[in-house]
Structure formats: C-alpha cells, structure tokens
Amino acid sequence: MQKKVLVTSILSCLTVGVASQAQAKDSVFVGHLADMSGPTAFVGKNYADGVRDSLAYINKNGGIKGTALEYETIDYAYKVPQAIASYKKWHSRKKMVAMQGWGTADTEALISFVAKDKTPVFSASYSGHLTDPQGKNPHTKKPAPYNFFYGASYSDACRGLVQWAAADWKKKGNQGQPKFTHIGANHPFPNAPKAACAEYAQELGFKVMPSVVISMKPGDFKAQCLSLKSSGSNYGYIGNLGGSVLSLVKSCNTVGTNIQFMSNIWGGDKKIFQAGGEGIKNYVFPTMTPFWTDTSPGMALIKEISKMSDPKGQKERVHHYMRGVCSTYFMKEAMEWAKENGGITGENIKKGMYARDNWVPKGLEGVCLAANWKADDHRGINQVNIYQGNYNGGDIAIEKVSQVTLDRRVDWLGY
Amino acid sequence: MSSLMMRPCGDFRTSYKQDDTIYETNTIRLVAIAAITLLCAAPMVLDAYYLTLFIQVSYLGIAALGLNILVGYTGQISLGHGAFFGVGAFTSAWLNTSFGIPVWLCIPMAGFITMAVGMLFGLPASRIKGLYLAIATLAAQFILEDFFARAEWFSGGSAGASAEPISLMGIVFDTDESFFYIALFALVFMYIWGCNLMRSREGRAFVAVRDHYLSAEIMGIKLNKYRLLSFGVSSFYAGIGGALYAHYLGYVSAEGFTIFMSIQFLAMIIIGGLGSVKGTLMGVVFMVFLPEVLEGGVGMMKMTDWGNIPMVVDGLAYIKEMAIGLVIILFLIFEPEGMAHRWAQIKNYWKFYPFSY
Numbered sequence: 073m074q075k076k077v078l079v080t081s082i083l084s085c086l087t088v089g090v091a092s093q094a095q096a097k098d099s100v101f102v103g104h105l106a107d108m109s110g111p112t113a114f115v116g117k118n119y120a121d122g123v124r125d126s127l128a129y130i131n132k133n134g135g136i137k138g139t140a141l142e143y144e145t146i147d148y149a150y151k152v153p154q155a156i157a158s159y160k161k162w163h164s165r166k167k168m169v170a171m172q173g174w175g176t177a178d179t180e181a182l183i184s185f186v187a188k189d190k191t192p193v194f195s196a197s198y199s200g201h202l203t204d205p206q207g208k209n210p211h212t213k214k215p216a217p218y219n220f221f222y223g224a225s226y227s228d229a230c231r232g233l234v235q236w237a238a239a240d241w242k243k244k245g246n247q248g249q250p251k252f253t254h255i256g257a258n259h260p261f262p263n264a265p266k267a268a269c270a271e272y273a274q275e276l277g278f279k280v281m282p283s284v285v286i287s288m289k290p291g292d293f294k295a296q297c298l299s300l301k302s303s304g305s306n307y308g309y310i311g312n313l314g315g316s317v318l319s320l321v322k323s324c325n326t327v328g329t330n331i332q333f334m335s336n337i338w339g340g341d342k343k344i345f346q347a348g349g350e351g352i353k354n355y356v357f358p359t360m361t362p363f364w365t366d367t368s369p370g371m372a373l374i375k376e377i378s379k380m381s382d383p384k385g386q387k388e389r390v391h392h393y394m395r396g397v398c399s400t401y402f403m404k405e406a407m408e409w410a411k412e413n414g415g416i417t418g419e420n421i422k423k424g425m426y427a428r429d430n431w432v433p434k435g436l437e438g439v440c441l442a443a444n445w446k447a448d449d450h451r452g453i454n455q456v457n458i459y460q461g462n463y464n465g466g467d468i469a470i471e472k473v474s475q476v477t478l479d480r481r482v483d484w485l486g487y
Numbered sequence: 488m489s490s491l492m493m494r495p496c497g498d499f500r501t502s503y504k505q506d507d508t509i510y511e512t513n514t515i516r517l518v519a520i521a522a523i524t525l526l527c528a529a530p531m532v533l534d535a536y537y538l539t540l541f542i543q544v545s546y547l548g549i550a551a552l553g554l555n556i557l558v559g560y561t562g563q564i565s566l567g568h569g570a571f572f573g574v575g576a577f578t579s580a581w582l583n584t585s586f587g588i589p590v591w592l593c594i595p596m597a598g599f600i601t602m603a604v605g606m607l608f609g610l611p612a613s614r615i616k617g618l619y620l621a622i623a624t625l626a627a628q629f630i631l632e633d634f635f636a637r638a639e640w641f642s643g644g645s646a647g648a649s650a651e652p653i654s655l656m657g658i659v660f661d662t663d664e665s666f667f668y669i670a671l672f673a674l675v676f677m678y679i680w681g682c683n684l685m686r687s688r689e690g691r692a693f694v695a696v697r698d699h700y701l702s703a704e705i706m707g708i709k710l711n712k713y714r715l716l717s718f719g720v721s722s723f724y725a726g727i728g729g730a731l732y733a734h735y736l737g738y739v740s741a742e743g744f745t746i747f748m749s750i751q752f753l754a755m756i757i758i759g760g761l762g763s764v765k766g767t768l769m770g771v772v773f774m775v776f777l778p779e780v781l782e783g784g785v786g787m788m789k790m791t792d793w794g795n796i797p798m799v800v801d802g803l804a805y806i807k808e809m810a811i812g813l814v815i816i817l818f819l820i821f822e823p824e825g826m827a828h829r830w831a832q833i834k835n836y837w838k839f840y841p842f843s844y
Contacts, residue, residue: 184737
C-alpha cells in the first residue's frame with residue numbers, strides 16, 4: 073500500500089513538473105516577494121495585494137502586448153535567507169526578467185545579486201541610497217543600478233514634511249525657532265531619512281533635537297513621550313509603522329505632549345485612524361496616490377484591478393494598495409517598451425524605465441504621479457502630497473494640506 | 488556521547504590513537520572523501536537555487552558549530568551568537584573597504600576580531616552560569632545590534648556596508664558556482680578543525696568543565712580560562728560564518744543580526760544534537776531546508792486550480808510558518824537528543840540487522 077502511494081505521488085510530481093514546463097511558451101516570469109505574515113505585514117499585505125491583483129489583471133487582459141505574464145508570490149515573512157533562496161530559484165529556474173520586492177531587508181540583501189544578474193527590482197523600500205544608480209554621491213555606500221521604486225524616497229518625503237512644517241509654523245503665527253525631533257526605532261528603515269532630514273530641517277531654521285528612540289514593536293512609550301514633552305518639540309517625524317505608531321500616539325496623549333506628529337508613508341493610513349480612535353489628532357502623513365474614495369479618472373481601473381481578489385468589489389483598499397498597482401504598472405509599461413526594442417530582458421526593462429518623461433501609466437491618470445527616471449538619477453517621483461487627518465468621531469476626515477515639489481538637488485541624490 | 492553507549496560488542500581499542508580517531512572505520516573515511524569529491528562536481532549539475540541553499544548551510548553551519556562548542560561541549564550558554572555573526576560580517580567588510588586588505592585575509596582576521604569581542608562579552612561567564620549567563624549574553628546581543636545601527640564609521644549605520652567578493656589569484660568568486668567552492672572549503676576546514684579541537688587537551692577540558700566543573704577544577708583545569716576560551720572559539724566560528732555571509736551577499740545591513748538569529752542558531756544545535764559535530768550539520772541542514780520544503784508544498788498547491796486563489800495561498804503562508812514551529816516541537820518531544828542520536832540508532836540497527844538488541 074505504502075509503495076503504491078509512493079509511486080503515485082512520484083508520478084503526480086512528474087506530471088505536474090512536465091505540465092508546468094510545457095506551459096512556458098511565449099511568457100515571461102516576474103517574481104513577487106511579499107510579507108504577509110511577518111513583522112511588516114501590517115502594511116505589507118495591502119501592498120502585496122496591489123501587486124498581485126495587478127499582475128493577475130495584466131495577465132487577464134493580454135499580458136505584455138501578447139506575452140503572457142507568469143508570476144509567483146512568495147510570502148517570505150521578512151526573512152532574508154528565504155528572500156535570497158526565492159530569488160535564486162526564480163533566477164535560475166524561471167529566467168525571471170523583473171521582480172516586485174518588498175522591504176528594506178530583502179531589497180538591500182539582493183542589491184549586488186540583481187545588479188550582477190541584471191534583474192530590475194521594484195521595491196517598496198524607499199531608502200534614499202537606492203536612488204543613486206552610479207554612486208555619484210559620496211554618501212552612497214553601494215550603487216544600486218537595478219533598483220527602482222515608485223514614490224518619493226523616505227528622505228524626500230521627510231523633507232517635504234519639514235517644508236510643510238516650516239510653513240505651518242509661520243501660518244499659525246508662532247514666534248521663535250521651532251523644534252524638530254526624529255522619532256523611531258534604531259533600525260535601518262526608520263533611520264534611513266534621519267540624517268538627511270535633520271540636515272534640511274536645520275537649513276529651514278528648525279532646531280533639531282536629539283532623536284527619540286521607540287521600539288518597532290508596540291509598547292508603553294510614556295517615557296519617550298515625557299522626553300518629547302520636556303524638550304518642547306513642536307514637530308516630530310515618526311519613522312515607524314503600525315502598532316508602534318499607535319502606541320506612541322496613545323502614550324503621548326496620556327502624557328499630554330503638545331507635538332505635531334508627521335509620519336512616514338507607511339505610518340499613515342485609514343487603518344491607523346480607525347485603530348487610533350479619538351486620540352489621533354491632526355495627524356500628518358504623505359501619500360503618492362489618491363485615496364479609495366477619491367474620484368480621479370484612474371480610480372476606475374484600480375477598482376477593476378481590485379476585483380481580481382475581491383470579485384464583489386466591497387473591499388475598501390488603503391493607499392498602499394494603489395502604490396503596489398503603480399509599481400507594477402510602471403514595470404509593465406517598461407516591459408512593453410522592452411518588447412518593442414529588442415525583447416523583454418532585464419537590461420531592456422531598465423532602459424525602458426528611462427524612455428519616457430513625465431510618465432504616467434496608461435489608465436492610471438490621477439492615480440500614479442508623473443515619474444522621471446534617468447540613467448544617473450533614480451528619483452522617479454519628487455512630489456509629495458501631504459494630508460492631515462482626524463478621527464472625527466468615527467467619520468474619519470482626511471484632507472490635503474499641501475503639495476510639495478522637491479528640487480532635484482545634486483547633493484540629495486542617493487541621500 | 489551516544490555512540491559510546493551503543494558501542495558494538497567486541498569493539499576493543501588497544502591504543503589512545505584508536506580511541507580518538509575522527510573516522511571510526513575505513514568505510515566512513517572513504518564515504519566522507521567520496522562525498523566531498525562528489526560535492527566538488529555539484530556546481531556543474533545543480534542550479535543556483537540548490538547552490539545557494541548549500542552556501543547557506545555552509546555559513547550558518549560554521550557559526551552553529553561554534554555555538555555547539557560553547558553550549559554542547561562546554562555547557563555554557565549564549566543568546567548573542569547572532570550578533571557575533573554580525574560582528575564577523577561587518578568587520579570583514581570594514582577591513583576590506585577601509586584598509587584595502589584582500590578579502591581572503593579579511594575573513595580570518597574578522598574571525599579573530601570577533602573572537603576578541605566574544606571573549607569580552609564572555610567575561611561574565613567566569614563568575615556566573617546558567618540563566619544568569621544567558622541574560623548577560625543577551626546584553627551582548629542588544630549592545631552589538633545597537634552598535635551596528637549607530638557606528639557609521641564601522642558598519643555604515645542604517646545605510647549598511649558593501650562587501651567586495653572574494654578574489655584569489657585573479658579569480659573573482661562572485662557567482663554561486665564559484666562561491667560554492669569557497670563555502671565547501673570553509674565548511675570542511677572548519678568542521679575538521681572542530682573535530683580536532685575536541686580531540687585535543689583543550690577539547691577534553693571543555694567537556695570536563697561541562698560535566699562537572701568542581702571535579703574539573705580539582706583536576707587542575709582552570710575554569711575561567713576554559714570558559715573564556717570556549718567563548719573565544721565559539722565567536723571565532725561565528726565571525727568566520729558572518730564574514731562568508733557578507734562576501735557572498737556583497738552587502739551587509741544592520742537589520743539581519745537580531746535575537747531571532749541567535750535563537751535560530753540555538754534551535755539548530757538543539758535539533759541537531761548538543762555536543763555533536765555531525766549533529767550540528769544535520770540540524771543546520773534541517774533548519775535551512777524545512778522552510779524550502781514547505782514552500783515547495785505551497786507551490787504545488789498553487790499549481791492546482793482550486794489552490795491558486797489568494798485566500799488559500801495566504802492561508803498556506805500562515806500554515807507554513809506554524810508548521811515550522813510544530814515540527815520543532817515534535818522533534819523536541821520525540822527526539823530530545825537530536826538528529827545525531829537518531830542517526831546513530833538507525834546506523835546501529837542496520838549494523839546488527841537482523842540481530843539488533
């Protein structure tokens with residue numbers, strides 16, 4: 073009996089293997105690394121849904137100009153060894169042409185491999201140092217020629233927030249020098265914009281206070297809030313995400329700090345307001361896309377894409393979802409360009425990323441911001457939309473307070 | 488340990504040399520040599536996926552052996568092994584980029600520097616033991632982790648540090664195929680060294696300290712010296728493993744060397760078998776391949792029509808994570824002495840077949 077089971081299982085493995093080989097005709101493979109069960113799953117799942125739904129939608133609607141898009145989503149739970157193994161598997165067995173990645177951990181671990189294998193990676197890690205493909209800035213430790221991301225870098229987004237804060241300070245008629253504090257875990261992701269942003273804040277006349285360290289995990293942050301209170305900080309940049317941000321807001325309410333919080337892009341979405349409740353007041357965060365309830369023309373396509381995993385169209389997606397869609401669609405159009413200009417290879421997709429100016433993917437007008445990637449400057453987006461939100465008794469009110477376009481300063485490249 | 492208990496009848500040794508030979512029989516020696524020769528041909532047959540898994544086994548295995556020397560052989564405990572692994576990675580990258588020392592020299596140097604760091608954090612071991620020592624080494628984990636994130640001059644802070652690939656006599660080992668040989672050489676070299684260490688005076692002293700520290704002291708073994716030395720050797724191994732990791736990836740980020748990594752090292756040696764060199768390797772192979780095998784299972788499900796919907800795929804991801812935990816627990820319940828013990832039992836069963844007793 074056991075032998076029989078063994079033989080059948082081996083046979084079925086073989087048939088599945090052969091069948092999957094036979095499928096591979098006119099198709100290209102795209103890998104997708106996601107964190108849906110690890111420490112960053114709070115936002116990772118939303119972003120991953122955006123990427124996955126888009127890949128499915130593209131495939132259903134003709135693929136890359138007739139070439140089918142094969143893809144696989146692997147939940148690597150934010151573990152580097154698994155990210156590397158998945159990447160190697162895709163590269164060696166599926167001839168992967170491009171990859172949709174996720175966080176700081178996997179993106180940075182793969183920088184050298186993807187550069188050597190010429191596989192463009194579209195990450196959701198927006199570290200400034202990924203924007204310097206040729207290593208022109210002396211700050212850049214490791215040039216990342218094959219790394220792209222949709223959105224302003226963490227540093228640029230923080231600079232935009234600081235610019236807004238400077239204007240806000242004047243508008244409110246305050247006197248003296250405003251104080252700025254960086255709040256976040258001592259960790260590559262919150263730290264990424266720390267130095268760059270503090271430098272710019274100083275340039276704009278802020279007094280930069282010593283940064284306050286809070287853990288990436290939720291906890292009691294009253295001690296940190298007391299130090300924010302005693303230092304009299306006026307504006308605080310939050311580098312963390314998810315539960316840790318909620319704990320901070322709640323602890324600081326208990327302590328009674330008078331600080332304007334400004335969060336990074338992952339630290340502000342509707343879920344935060346829902347979970348934060350009344351305590352979350354005038355919370356400021358940047359976005360690179362409209363919200364689910366907005367009516368820009370591109371939202372029609374987003375809603376179609378969303379139906380790939382939610383056929384009834386009932387789910388309300390947070391703005392990270394739209395960023396996942398934009399990231400995938402920029403890749404898709406670069407692949408289309410590559411197909412017409414010598415075939416879909418990693419190298420041609422990279423060239424395709426530089427082919428257009430003020431580039432908005434077709435059908436996503438008003439959703440994805442116009443992007444400009446250049447061979448020596450991977451700052452695709454230099455615009456930051458700044459929103460302010462309140463819980464408002466359950467009827468969450470989020471309104472746009474500013475739109476900042478940052479200079480493409482040479483000393484900011486890769487920093 | 489277990490092999491001593493299960494020694495076949497009629498196995499009499501007449502000299503000390505026979506007593507501490509690495510290969511118990513000629514067959515084992517031949518099999519080992521043949522296995523290594525076969526592995527040398529692996530890059531021509533296997534693809535990058537298998538090679539990268541082997542390379543992972545190599546650098547994690549070297550570091551895990553270090554921990555087993557400390558925990559399994561000397562009876563100390565360390566919860567900071569992941570951080571020492573990180574010290575090796577950053578040191579090697581730092582020595583290479585800041586001083587231009589060739590990489591093949593940086594790796595052993597990183598090992599020695601990590602050894603020094605490990606001995607520094609191992610100092611409390613001369614006074615405290617057990618749970619207290621565990622907490623003292625936990626401090627090393629957090630101090631070093633924080634240091635990596637802050638010390639811009641050393642680790643590049645949050646931006647991380649880049650590490651050049653190994654190049655030797657004009658050959659650059661920057662592909663999986665070529666790095667495989669570096670990994671294989673390092674693994675074999677460090678494991679033979681580990682075996683030899685356990686046959687030496689120092690190795691016997693470690694075991695004596697573990698088995699009964701008071702008797703060991705009465706016999707003239709300096710407890711402080713050997714406890715500290717064990718920390719040093721253990722960190723040396725972690726440093727070498729970390730340095731290989733750095734030059735394989737080409738990039739080191741402060742993010743990877745967390746307490747989870749330290750615990751994973753402990754899990755490897757507990758599953759493999761405390762106080763066993765070959766058990767260490769088995770535990771590492773187990774821990775590296777388990778997620779991949781489960782991932783393969785998830786992949787098979789995705790190929791079916793009913794399985795390839797997000798709900799099932801996402802559910803499987805959770806099941807996969809839980810299954811890893813479950814397998815570890817089952818292992819601890821049914822095989823508390825580790826895979827090395829199970830291996831010895833299987834071997835003995837066949838040796839005496841059909842007259843096993």
